[in-house]
Amino acid sequence: MTTATQQPETTHYLCIGCPMGCRLEVDDIEGEVVEVRGNSCRRGDAYGRQEHVAPKRMVTTTVRVENGRWARLPVKTRDAIPKELMGALCDALHTLTLQAPISMGDVVLGNALDTGVDVVASRDMPVE
Amino acid sequence: MLITNPKHLKPDYDVVVVGGGPAGMGAAIGAKESGAERVLVVDREKEAGGVLLQCIHPGFGLHHFKEELTGPEYAQRYLEQVLDQDIDLATDSYVLDLDRDNRVKLMSGQAGVNVLSSKAVVLAMGARERTRGAIRTPGTRVSGVLTAGLAQRFVNMMGLLPGNRAVILGSGDIGLIMARRLTLEGVEVVGVYEIMPHANGLNRNIVQCLHDFDIPLHLSTTVVDIHGGDRLEAVTVAPVDGFTPDMSRSQRIPCDTLLLSIGLIPDNELARQLNLRFDPVTSGPLVASTMETSKDGVFACGNTVHIHDLVDFVSQESELAGRNAGLYARGQQPPPDNIRLIPGENVAYCVPQTISSDRDHTVYMRVRQPMENCLLRLGDVYEKKIRFVLPAEMVNIKVRPKFLQQFHGDSLRVDIAPQQ
Ligand SMILES: Cc1cc2nc3c(=O)[nH]c(=O)nc-3n(C[C@H](O)[C@H](O)[C@H](O)COP(=O)(O)OP(=O)(O)OC[C@H]3O[C@@H](n4cnc5c(N)ncnc54)[C@H](O)[C@@H]3O)c2cc1C
Ligand code: SF4
Numbered sequence: 001m002t003t004a005t006q007q008p009e010t011t012h013y014l015c016i017g018c019p020m021g022c023r024l025e026v027d028d029i030e031g032e033v034v035e036v037r038g039n040s041c042r043r044g045d046a047y048g049r050q051e052h053v054a055p056k057r058m059v060t061t062t063v064r065v066e067n068g069r070w071a072r073l074p075v076k077t078r079d080a081i082p083k084e085l086m087g088a089l090c091d092a093l094h095t096l097t098l099q100a101p102i103s104m105g106d107v108v109l110g111n112a113l114d115t116g117v118d119v120v121a122s123r124d125m126p127v128e
Numbered sequence: 129m130l131i132t133n134p135k136h137l138k139p140d141y142d143v144v145v146v147g148g149g150p151a152g153m154g155a156a157i158g159a160k161e162s163g164a165e166r167v168l169v170v171d172r173e174k175e176a177g178g179v180l181l182q183c184i185h186p187g188f189g190l191h192h193f194k195e196e197l198t199g200p201e202y203a204q205r206y207l208e209q210v211l212d213q214d215i216d217l218a219t220d221s222y223v224l225d226l227d228r229d230n231r232v233k234l235m236s237g238q239a240g241v242n243v244l245s246s247k248a249v250v251l252a253m254g255a256r257e258r259t260r261g262a263i264r265t266p267g268t269r270v271s272g273v274l275t276a277g278l279a280q281r282f283v284n285m286m287g288l289l290p291g292n293r294a295v296i297l298g299s300g301d302i303g304l305i306m307a308r309r310l311t312l313e314g315v316e317v318v319g320v321y322e323i324m325p326h327a328n329g330l331n332r333n334i335v336q337c338l339h340d341f342d343i344p345l346h347l348s349t350t351v352v353d354i355h356g357g358d359r360l361e362a363v364t365v366a367p368v369d370g371f372t373p374d375m376s377r378s379q380r381i382p383c384d385t386l387l388l389s390i391g392l393i394p395d396n397e398l399a400r401q402l403n404l405r406f407d408p409v410t411s412g413p414l415v416a417s418t419m420e421t422s423k424d425g426v427f428a429c430g431n432t433v434h435i436h437d438l439v440d441f442v443s444q445e446s447e448l449a450g451r452n453a454g455l456y457a458r459g460q461q462p463p464p465d466n467i468r469l470i471p472g473e474n475v476a477y478c479v480p481q482t483i484s485s486d487r488d489h490t491v492y493m494r495v496r497q498p499m500e501n502c503l504l505r506l507g508d509v510y511e512k513k514i515r516f517v518l519p520a521e522m523v524n525i526k527v528r529p530k531f532l533q534q535f536h537g538d539s540l541r542v543d544i545a546p547q548q
Contacts, residue, residue: 014335018190019438019521021331057336060184060198061312062284069175071287074184074200083340090312104204122184123200 008034013051017043024048056080060122061090063108068100068125075108076122081115089113100127137218137234140245141166142457143450144232146223146398147252149178150439151430151446153206155250156215158450164457168216168244170223170234176210177203178254180439182281185305187332191440202439226402230425247457248425250449251399251413255392255431257302263390265297267354270361276302276389280309289313291385295363296320297351301329301437301520303389308337317343318381321365323350326498328391328520330437351386352378360384392435402426409477410434416465417483419449420456427453434479434492437522441492445479462487467532472543474499474517483540485532492524493542501547506531507540517544 008027015022020040026048027035036048050056058080062072081089089112098108102125109119142164145152148171156169169176180188183199190196193205210217221236230249234242257275272291280302282288294315296303299322307317320338325348327334338345346365352373353364363386366378394412404413405422412433413421420427429449430442455461465482469491476494483489495517504523505511510531517523523544 014331016332016335018196019187019330019332021521057340058186059312060186062184062287064287070285072283072285074198074284076184076186076198086312086340104201122198123181123204 006030011052013048015039015044015047017041017047024051026052028052055083057083057086059086059089059119061093063093064097065102065125066097066099067127068098068102069128070125073098073102073108073125074122075119077112077117077119079117081112081117085113085115089119093119098125100125137168137216137239137242137244138166141168141216142246143167143248143250143453144230144244144246145169145250145252145450146226146232147171147178147254147430147432148173148176148217148219149252149254149430150180150203150206150442151252151254151432151449152176152178152250153203153210154443154446155252155427155429155450155453156210157206157213158447158452159248159250159454159457160213160215160450161447162451162454162458164248164454166216167454168218168246169210170218170221170232172220172222174220176207176217176219179277182277182284183305184284185309188439191438192443199439206443223398226398226426248427248453250419250446250453251421251426251428251432252430252446252449253395253398253432255435256395258388258391258393260388265351265354267363268356270354270356270359272356272360272384273354273386273388276300276306276387279385279387280306283309283313289315290387291360291383292316293318293383294385294387295351295365295381295383296387296389298322298389298391299324299327299329299334299345299347300389300391301333303387304329304333304337306387306389307343308341311341311343315385317341318383319344319346321346321349321351323348323368323371326519330520331518354386355380360386392431394432394434396432399428399432404428407434407477407479407481409471410479412479415480417480417487417489418452418462419445419480420452425453425456427456434477434494436492437520441522441524444490445492466538467535468539470539470541472505472541474502474544475542476519478542483527485535486529488529489527490524491527491542492522493544494522495519495544499544499546502544503547505541505543505545507535507537507542509535509540513547514544 013024143159180199180203188202225233366373429446469478
């Protein structure tokens with residue numbers, strides 16, 4: 001329980017929610033976020049809380065394609081996944097080879113690494 | 129499925145747009161909106177989209193589409209709109225030349241050389257990356273030294289990795305993004321070196337691309353030598369005082385790849401051929417508030433005019449250019465500008481360079497120095513508080529006729545100064 005005598009510990013973050021890059025201060029008392037300051041919008045508040053407790057990131061990378069206009073298809077996670085899984089996800093995607101044609105939004109890897117998040121194509125890849 | 133093969137070319141157009149990146153596509157849509165009937169977009173690549181196709185990271189479209197998209201998604205959405213609007217698109221086609229009467233000389237593998245006539249032309253050729261020669265880096269001429277954007281195209285579209293152990297020179301966004309990209313592809317990124325005392329990229333990219341992967345950023349440091357026979361073997365880096373390297377503290381760093389992320393310059397060969405008037409700071413053509421250049425009927429937008437960090441601003445600016453090109457083609461131009469903008473304290477440049485007091489404008493500018501708690505002042509007619517400004521982030525301001533009601537001069541100074 002927080003008491004009046006406990007001083008919050010402040011950690012500084014840079015919000016990555018949009019290009020404004022607001023400088024956030026997150027106050028923590030015994031592992032609990034009590035206040036986020038410096039954000040210009042609600043997304044910044046949510047980001048500050050999440051980043052302090054369990055940082056997450058969107059991942060964008062590419063997957064090998066055969067018969068396509070280009071050799072690689074750009075893909076993205078539909079939602080952010082835990083930051084520490086980024087490397088493992090890229091390794092998993094390196095093992096795939098797709099066949100063109102592919103449409104934007106097609107699922108390339110469902111429920112990636114059991115995160116509940118799909119990896120989807122971020123463009124159409126016509127046959128060349 | 130989006131197919132972007134070239135359509136049949138007509139012999140004459142209302143508006144021809146050179147370049148099919150976001151600027152070119154935006155201009156074509158703008159031209160259609162203002163009533164131009166025959167609109168053509170020309171791009172030398174095999175598909176339209178420009179640099180967006182290789183920028184696979186998110187961070188595009190928050191203003192324009194109200195959601196965060198990756199580069200390819202932004203390009204495809206735009207392209208769908210272009211193709212929906214009955215705009216002609218010639219890919220694999222290079223614009224060689226424009227003559228005084230806005231005749232466009234076009235060369236393509238499929239159709240050979242064609243000369244088309246057009247009432248108005250929009251230049252949207254984008255930018256080029258600065259190379260090693262631009263900063264006169266000494267050392268041997270080895271393979272393994274390449275620009276960051278080229279590496280981005282290799283990795284993200286062609287499926288080629290540039291090497292195994294990379295050093296990045298310059299902290300522009302492309303360099304930062306490539307630091308993360310290479311790391312995710314299994315390349316070891318030793319560090320990012322920046323000659324200035326501040327980073328050049330957006331803060332969010334420093335967090336997501338460097339901090340997340342523990343890649344060090346060395347400010348006030350640069351590459352002073354390049355070693356190797358055929359292939360790059362190492363670089364020497366040294367801290368700088370101003371621009372003078374301190375060789376007593378230099379360090380040799382083994383690596384097989386050096387990526388240069390040292391800035392973009394407007395691609396303006398065509399603009400030079402046309403003898404347009406240039407802004408020495410932006411290296412792009414001077415533009416009026418309609419985005420018209422110094423030559424009648426030739427408009428310009430996007431990175432050809434000045435380097436943008438956000439594509440959303442490219443879209444805004446180029447739809448404006450396209451609308452005005454369309455109006456020009458129909459003989460319905462707005463009255464000419466009557467006020468010249470003069471970059472003042474901590475303002476490197478303003479685009480457009482002139483405005484008109486009878487309508488709304490968005491003026492884009494870049495600062496020279498980072499500054500906190502500042503005041504953007506337009507002469508003594510208007511001021512606005514800004515929390516902070518950075519050279520890496522373009523500043524924009526809406527200028528409205530009501531600010532200028534009491535103003536009767538012909539030039540207006542723009543300053544970004546500390547708040548008193
Ligand atoms: C690595 C990188 C990361 C970026 N990250 C972001 C980001 O996160 N968020 C964001 O909003 N913006 C970002 N940007 C900025 C944004 O992508 C650019 O501002 C924008 O793409 C510029 O558009 P443009 O149409 O002016 O130029 P381009 O996209 O370069 O398009 C120019 C086109 O013209 C064609 N062309 C040139 N000359 C001729 C000719 N003579 N004949 C025929 N065709 C010709 C070229 O082939 C090209 O397709 C980034 C840019 C880069 C390079
Ligand atoms: S707090 Fe809001 S405005 Fe500021 S960077 Fe984050 S998302 Fe952008």
